Amino acid sequence: MTPPSPCFALAIGNSRLHWLWEEPSQPPLVWHTPHLSREAIAHWLLHRCQAQALPDGFLMVDDDRSLLRLQQPLWNGPPPLLHMASVVPTQTRLWQDSYTPVHCLSLADVPLSGLYPSLGLDRAIALWGLIAQQRSPALVIDAGTALTFTGADAHRRLVGGAIVPGLSLQLRSLSQQTAALPWLDAQALHQPERWASTTEAAIYSGVLHTLLAGLTDFVQAWQQDYPTSAIALTGGDAPLLYRHLQQATPALAQTLDLLPSLLMMGLRSLTCESMKKRN
Helix, strand or coil, X not given: CCCCCCEEEEEECCCEEEEEEECCCCCCEEEEEECCCHHHHHHHHHCCCCHHHCCCCCCEXXXXXXXXXXXXXXXXXCCCCEEEEECCHHHHHHHHHHCCXXXXXXXXHCCCECCCCCCCHHHHHHHHHHHHHCCCCEEEEEECCEEEEEEECCCCEEEEEEEEECHHHHHHHHHHCCCCCCCCCHHHCCCCCCCCCCHHHHHHHHHHHHHHHHHHHHHHHHHXXXXXXXXXXXXCCXXXXXXXXXXXXXXXXXXXXXXXXXXXXXXXXXHHHHHHHHC
């Protein structure tokens, strides 16, 4: 009897690669890497995704158990099917050329209605992840390269959303597009005074306070229309923004769930769960 196949999935974001591996009766492994060159991909796959086959600092894991498991080859024998969801066409083609077999997910694979053709696949999958884990209506706030809002009603139909440059992108753009303003690291951001007396603090104040005000406005507007909705904050800058929300508007922060791996939860629901049913 053929043993059940593992679930192997990749979500390609604008800044990072997000990975999921799950074997039958085992907890899932989730890890992250930067985008990889063709040469780095070939070397890593030759070693069946062992951590040691990546340059130092390239592998980011959520727990020590995942790091320990990734010291060993992920598979023996033929490579397993890779389920891939991507919003970066160049990276999509690179992985299609480098790995076999691969299945590219599309919006048609996400069981939500009302999706428009140009909607980011990552936004749809993260929204499905919240609905599958909790309930609908649902609103996902993804604090990644862009800060996005994506909501669905009680019938699992897309209501719509909004997109604004994310925290790190706003800080970086001020440095890149001006002659005198410095580059600032979002991860070094403390709660700044609103009326700042240095250039660095003024940048932090302007970006953070306007971003939090906009986020608060969108959440309150959504809660007026969907008072029983699940609301989640996810993405790379989510823990940082959540801490600032707790300080600035603690009552509103309590209505949000911090779920940094929501995209992978949605991807797992779409791939691993369907594979379990087939097995």
